[in-house]
Every structure is written in C-alpha cells, then in structure tokens.
Amino acid sequence: MSSEPLLRVENLTTQFFTETGTVRAVDGISFEIREGEIVGLVGESGAGKSVASMSLLRLVENPGEIVGGEITYKGETIVGFEEGPDGERRERDDMLSNEEIRTRIRGNEIAVIFQDPMESLNPVFTVGGQLREFIELNRGLSEGEAKTVAIDMLREVGIPDPEQRYEEYPHQFSGGMRQRVLIAMALACEPSLIIADEPTTALDVTVEGQIIDLVDELQAKYGTSFLWVTHDLGVVAEICDRVNVMYLGEIVEQAPVDELFYDTKHPYTDALLNSIPRPDRTVDELEAIEGVMPEAIDPPSGCRFHPRCPDARAVCKRVHPDAKRVADADGEPHRAACVKHDVFDVGYDESPPLEGAAGTDRAAAGDVDEPESIAPNPASDESGGEGHE
Amino acid sequence: MKLLKYTIHRLLQAIPVLIGISVITFLLANLGPGDPVSLMLQGQEHSEELIRTIERRYGLDRPLHERYVTYMAGLLRGDLGQSIHYQRPVAALMMERVGPTLLLVLSAYAFALVTAIPLGIVAANRRNEPSDHASRIAALVGVSTPSFWIGIVLILVFAVQLGWLPSSGLYYPWRPPSAYPGIDGHLELYYESARHLLLPMIALGTLQMATIMRVERTQMIESLQGEYVKLARAYGVPERKILRKHAFQVAQLPIITIVGLNLSTALGGAVLVETVFNINGMGRLFINAISTNDYQLVMGITMLLGFLFVLGVIITDISYAYVDPRVTYGERE
C-alpha cells in the first residue's frame, strides 16, 4: 500500500473559458488510485466529476483546458506544470506529448466506459468491427488475432452467441448488452485502469445490478483498477474500495467506503446519504438536499456548500476549507473539507449560525418543501449545540 | 434479398405518384386557354371543317377523361403521342434530348460532391477559424445566386473577356467523332466535350455544391460531437482517422437524402442553364414546347422529368438503406 500508487492526481485544476466567464469545473482536486482498487468519484451532476475523469486522459473539450496541477501515472507525467523563467506557468518537459498520450496511454493503459451505451457505439459500423479496431490499435495485434480476442471477450462479458453478435450492428443490441460490449472493449485493450463514467446511469435497475456484478467479477479476475464516476452512493457502497465526494469542482470528503458511510465527516455527504434509501437505516421520509448546486462560474464565497448546508455558520461564509485529514481508519486517512472539525481551528464553534441561509437559497430555487424544514437546525448535528449564542 | 424486396416495395409506392403527375400535367395542359389548333393554323386561312379534321386527328374532339385514358394507354406502350410543332413522336424527340441534360445534371452533381464534401469537412473541423468563415460565406453566396446568372458571368469572364472556353453548345462524347467536322479521334472529342461542359457544369453545380457543403458542415459538427467520437478519442484513435472514418461515415447519411431531393432543383436549373449556354437538352425542348403551345410535348417532358426525380429519390433511398444499417426495410418513413 505504501508504494507509489498507479495514478496520482494532485491539485488538478481544469477550467472552461466561456464568453460569460471562466468556469472552474475542477478546482484543485487531489486523489490517488492504487493497483487493483475501485475508487469512487461521487457528486451531483455538474460537480465536475466527468471533467475530472476526462482530464486524466487529457480529453477536455474546448473551451476547457487543464490549467494546473499534476497527474502521474506509473511514474509518467500526464499533466505537469512548472514556473518558467518569465514567471508564467508552463508545461513541464517531462509531460507526455499529445502523440504519446494518444498512443501510449489512451486505450492501452487507461480505457473508458461511457455513460450512454446507446450513443457510445458508432451506429454505422458493426460491433465487432469497432471492437477489433480498438483492440488492433491498442494491443498491436493483427486483424485475425484481434477478432479472436474480441469474440473471446464478448463471451467473457456474457454475450451469448458472440461469433454471430460480432457481425451485428449496435441498434440490434439492447442497452445492457451494449454496455457489456463497452466493458468488453475496455477490458480487451488490457489497460491497468478503467474510467467508468456513470456506466449504469442509463440502464434500468435490474440491468444495472447485472452490470455491477459483472464488473465486480471481472475486476477480481483481471485485477484492473477502476475509477467509478457516479452520482449514486448506492452503487458506490456496492462496488468501491475508497470514495471521493465532489462538490462544485472540489473534493469535499475522501475516505474508505465503510468509513464514509458509517462515520461521515462532511455535511454534504451526509445530505447525499440522507437522500437515498438505505437498508441499514429506517427513516420515515427521504430528505432532498435543499436548493440547487450553484454555478461553477461564480461559486459562493468561503465553503462552497454553505448556502445549502444545515450546519453553516458565519465562519463558513468566510473561510474556504481544503480537505484535511480529520480521522484515520485502518491507516487510511479520512479527509474532509469542513471547518466544523477541530483541525481547521477557525473558530467554528464560536461562530454564529447563518440565519436562514439554506432556507433563503431554497426559496430562490423555487422549491416547495414542507414549511417546517425551512429553518436550518444547527442543534441536530454531532458537533453539539454549544454554537448557540 | 431484403434489399430487393425493399426496392420493389419502393417502386410500387412510386406508381400512384407517377399517375398523379400524369393527371396534373394532363389537366394543366388541357384546361388552359391556349388552343393548339388555332396555334397550328396561325396566319392561315382556315375553315371550320379544317379545324374539325385536325381536332379529330389529334383526338381533341372527345371528352377529357376519354382522352386521358387513351393517353395513358399509349403511355404504357411507350407512345407519348405526336408533337404538334415538330410533327414527330414525342418519345423520339425526348430520346434525342435527354442525353445532354443527364450529362449536364450528373456532371454538375459530380462537381458539387467532389468540391463540397472536403470543404464541408474542413469547415467543420476548423470551426470558427478563418477557413471555416470563408467557406461559409462561399456557401452562402452559392445558395443565394441564380444558376443562370452564374452562367452569364462565367461566359462574360471565360468566353467573352478571356476567350479560354466556348460559350455555347455541347459536344456529346457518346457520338462517333466523325459526327463532328474538324474533330479527330475520340481523345479530341472528349477534350472538346469537357471544354464545353465545364462552364455549364459549374453554373448548374454551384447551388448543389453550396447546399451540400452547408449540410456537410452541420452534419460533421454534429457527428464530431457524438459520443462515439469521444470514445474513439479515448481509445487513442488518430484524429485524422476519426475525421475520415468515424465521424465522416455517420455524417454522410443525410447527404444521400439531400442529393436525391435536390434533383428537382437541378432539373429545373438545367432549363435555365441550357438556355444560357444554348445546349439542346430537355430544358430547351421544354421552353420551345411551351412557347409553341405544344401540349403533347409539354406533357411528355413534365412526365419524364417527374419520373426522373422519383427515380432519383428511389435510388437515393435504396442506397441510404444500403449504407445505414439502422433502416429496417419497408418500414421506413
């Protein structure tokens, strides 16, 4: 565990330069993925998960650009910056060239599975043809060999009659079957890391379950690492080893999966957990998170979650917390970016609660919740009620 | 096999349309105030009896529906009646004239496709760069300029001012070289045909080119934003291959449809371009027929052009079904 991880991301910053301003889609996130691990990247849509995961392959679309941070994969620099003699930030010399990224990293080292299996396959080529092309390209096999590998892999992911299905077109496959094809595609290139970008979101629940079981099984067999991007904590609980929770371009909590679920340290994660049904808790009603996520183009001051946070105090508006180690679990750090923890020491406990912060925002968003839930309830959290003044 | 069934299905579907075309042209040609008989006798002394005789000869004395049935019966035998002005069978007249028109229209399409597709792809790939803006402006000018005026300007520049290219007429490459005095051998004939064809081809092809270019650009932009392109990129497929294979293949499908549908504009444009360049094709024959009130000939030409259009659409539909695996034969539309 202590050796260099497979992938290390430090302070990654990706921005979109639009007419209306700079969107800080990914704003200084750090995490790592070790060999054979499934790491979750969780958040609402718009939190920057997909941009973050695409940044790993340097596939950010215009007008987006990786502007800072470092990504190291197996000792090679995917992204790296340094300060030039003129004081300008520039790309480091050891950073892989575009050509190297394309030929050495994409596909054969890091493969992806996209969210929408309906759209991800090209409608005018056969499924087999597409598989074969990618396998040929990434493993340097001949056409015939690639076809054999493709058919074997189709069988491996549980597609019946793979020889015949190989010749068929995507529209002849169901959604679940197409997602299996995409999984086969990813595994067949024999990468060390697979980025799964909401791979089950577009599928119905029973198919989702099958796909997750399949991935679990294949992951155990091949030992491939996964970065599992999702908004669904239920899926995370089922499959991931460690979890990163993203909110508005930042990682707000980072912990091993059990730790995250049973000793939640960030109010946002708490809110996320309360919004899903859980077998280990019986509640009368599921709580929706209040308000909507603000735009990354103009994030709130201080802690970005404070307008929606039930625990928000005056200090939260002022102090912007980075994720800090707040606890340990079996030697693994548990990081959270919330000033209510003692390590931040910015006077949270003395700070007055924000009057109606969450309520105001929710009203602006036009929500129509039960009236009694409007008032924030700072007394209910575990940091105790001393904050009342 | 499926494709054959689909072809037959599509051909059968075209029958009511062809019948419809015949009804419309028949009604238009026969209900109008233009009276072919008095036209024929223009300036001549004529008696009532002579008029009767002529009417009987062309069957003009019988009721409309009877005449239509007779006409359709003839049509099935390949007999389109007799041209009043030329005093020759309509079918034979059209056979002579359809060649140059088809040559013109097909070469215009070839010109349009060969230029428009690469330009459209370049524009899509360099979106919002100067080359994109330039090609968009060119396409805009192309769809906004009448083909006959382009022809006139081309004549003014290349024939009148520079004297490089001929301004009228056409050499038919399918005729023996001996048919043209001063032409020696097939090679020279082909060379002359090409020289004569060049300007009218550009005049007629510009509108098609501009239309196809615009569609190509939008389609490529859309296709390049597709998830499958993202996937190909993520698997390290070279950008050039993505452009030429993955994005291109999908973007071509609507082009096929456009080519078929634009055939009607192209056939109409041929009338104008043939007039400007003095090409003896269907277009000029049509204008002659109209100006001499030769209603049999007008009907024949309208039927033939309608038929050519329907045929073109069927051919493009079938090639679409052939290229796009998603089309389930017979259930399309």
Next chain:
Amino acid sequence: MAVSESQYESGREPASEDEESVEARVGWRYTVARIKRDTTARWGLYIVTVVLFVAVYAVVDSNLSRLTFGVASDYTFAQLLPIFDHPTHIPPPGEGTQHMPPYFPLAEQSWNPLPAGGTIEHPLGTDHTGRDYFTRIVYGTQVSVFVGLVSTFIGLTGGTIIGAVAGYYGGRVDDILMRLVETVYAIPPLILIIVFTVFVGGANIWYAVLGVGIAFIPVFARIIRSRVLSIREMDYIEAARAAGVKDRNIIMRHVVPNSFAPVLVYATLQIGVTILIVAGLSFLGYGAQPPTPDWGQMLNISHGYMHSNVWLSIWPGIAIMITIMGFNLFGDGLQDALDPRIED
C-alpha cells in the same frame, strides 16, 4: 413517394420546442436576445430591412416609378435626389405613360455602345432604351420582394392547412393529402410553375406568384404535418380532446402555434428560394412583363447586349444575390437562435 422525414431533421428544421406555451414565450424572449447577439442574424436583418425599405420607397415615390417606366434618356438618377436642383424634365403625373418604351426582344442587338455609367446622372449607366439602370434596379426590388413574400405566404398558408389537417386526422385523409402533396413535389418547381403560368394564366406576374406559391405548398405541408404528428400525441392535446374541444379549435389553438417556430425559419429561407425561382422565371420571360422592371427580365434583355455593355448583365445579378443573401442570413440566424443544439 417516400421521401424520408429525416431530411428535415438533418437539414434545416431546428430542434423541437414542444414545451408548453409559457416556456415558448420565455423561448421567444431568449430568441430575440440571441438574434441581437448573433452577427449572422443581425446582418441578415440589416439587409432585409434595407431591401424592404427600398421596395416600399419605390412604390411611394412617384418620380421613381415615372423614371422607371418612362423612356427618355434625359431623365436621370440625379432627379430623384432633392439635393440636386434639376428643373422640370419630369412630366407631370399622368403624362408619363405616354413615354412607354418599345420592348426590345432578346435577339435584337444594340447598334451603338451603351453608356457605361459612373456619372451622377446614371451611376450604373442606362439600358438599351436609355432608361437609368440604377433606378430600374431599385424598382426591381419591389417586384422581387413582393413576389417572394406573397408566394411564400401562399405556400405557407396552403401548406399549413393541408399539413395540419393531414397530420391531425391521419388515416385516409392523411394518405390522400400526402399522395397529392408528394405528386406536386415530384414535378420540378420551375417546370410546374411555367406550365401553370402559361397554360392556365398566360405569362402574367400574378399567375407566376400563384404558381410559385402552389409549387411550394408541399414543402410546408410536410413540415407542418411532421410537427403535428409529434404534437398530437402530447398530453395536453389529449386532455383538450377529452374535454370536448372541437378539432378545429385544437388545431388552431394548440397545434399550429406550437409548430410556428420551425416554420418561421423555413419560411424565411423559403423567401430566398422563391426569389431565386422567380428570377429564373422572369429570365425565361414568364415572370414580370416589360415595362415593369424586374431583375430576371433585365438579365434576359441585357443578355442581348453582352458585347456592348458587360455591366448590364452584372448589376441585376448582384441585386438578386444580395437580396436573397439577406433573407438567407436572417433565416440562418433565426434558426441558430431557435436551435440551442448548435452553439457558435
């Protein structure tokens, strides 16, 4: 004739905007805002405005129409402008008609070189009868714009009625109407229009306008029908039907307004196509008749004087091009504004 619906998806029809009317209204405001920002649409709007202004000006200004129809070469462009103090060559209203020019047919060649223009009297020179060319081009705007607008309106109205009825009722009504539409669609428009104009009306601009309108009914009918087919299945239409609202009212109140945006775009672009067709029609001699100045017809006449004055064949073409470009730019801009899919 099964021309696939996909042409509209792939071609110019913007993405559907089937939302409820509240959102549609918000959409309109958004659209207007986007048109203001969009360079393409703005330029289109400028050109269209200028063209419309010139067309209206040509109707209102009596000097201009007399000059255009009048023959004598001593009438000049400068007389139009009040800043040049030109006395009295213009005959009082009513007398101008006496000066109707003889019509010079295509074949007749000019016997002396025509003045080249470039003077304040005749900026673009004069035509073969000595009439000021610039003035005639200005007046030609009126015919083109008039024909473009009116025949597009005819096509739009006819197409909306047929398409809405066919799409709403479906079944046999739909079958019959659509076969009819397909049949008309199958005859190349220029051919159909000429046959209609000559055989039904005799070469006359009014029949030409009507013919062009009829020839473009199918285009609109098909768009409207496909829109109606998708709207027909919406819940609020079901609700209206269940509540016993009359079919005619459902079509007029719900279905047609909801199809309006894409049709508006299409109509704007169609005006350009119409002007193009009418120019061709006039060039062949089946559009506006002399002495009414019309660009296509001017090109027809100037064709005979190609060797004496090249520019006579250039100016009307440029006028046609700019006018059509204006409508196309505006239509494109409108489409971009209504279609959020393609961001520029």
